[in-house]
Amino acid sequence: MNRLVLWFHKIGSPPTFYRIAGALAPWCFGIAIVLGAVALYGGLVLAPRDYQQGDAYRIIFVHVPCAWMGLFAYGFMAINAFIALVWRIKLSEILAMASAPIGAAFTFITLVTGSLWGKPMWGTWWTWDARLTSELVLLFLYLGVIGLYHAIEDARQAARAAAFLALIGVVNLPIVHYSVVWWNTLHQGQTVSLMGQSKISSSMLWPLLTMAFATHVYFFASLLARSRAALLALESGKEWVRGIAQAREAHAHG
């Protein structure tokens, strides 16, 4: 076995991961909150009013980062689902299933904030155009993965079935991303581009990118916390989990 595989096995062993995740998660939560607060201040107070959309455009600072996270979380889930199916690594199953509710939360926020932005700008809460519809499909895919995972009694079998569904749903990702290019939609085209020039002033761009960074860090914070909880439940018969439960009990009554 090469060194990378060995390293992965060590990190991937449940007690080790539980410990490391427990040490990292509070830092991630803290950094996410601080960055998020800075981004909110920049977006709500410092950034100037948009000459076309007035102050309504400020919804972009939560809408767009959450939309990115909806796609990012799905990609992360799909990669782990693939690893779980091919190599049957327990930790990958857990990571895949832990990212589903976080991605669903971000997608839900995207849809609601988009609706709140659409009403004053387009005059409607909802329209069945390509971007909105594919985003709704993304939410349903997340809910399908979560539902399937909870519907099957055996947790490991459930994770594999749900991982399979997650992989099939990957086809929706390019549809969401390119929907504004492929179809003539009511939704505006992309403002920020990794390659090439962004169509936004820097005073508006930095709060947006800061919030994007904050939501990424938040994703990992929530992921670690969820994975820890899931590991405890999955390994509840094992010695190391009993140890944690007993230590907690001793602490509560001591």
Add this chain to the structure above:
Amino acid sequence: MAEFLHMGGYGAYVWAAYTVFVVVLFADALMPLWQRRNTLREIDARLRRESNRKSTP
């Protein structure tokens, strides 16, 4: 301050969007804490049942 809350007439939309963002993520962050506590309680109860069974012949 009132002008800030007013958001050029779009206050209701902007603040509703930010509220949804904060509330949903807050709920998301609480869920694993709650899950973890429940799991540990269940394990605890099971361990106690097991030790009771052992001590009563």
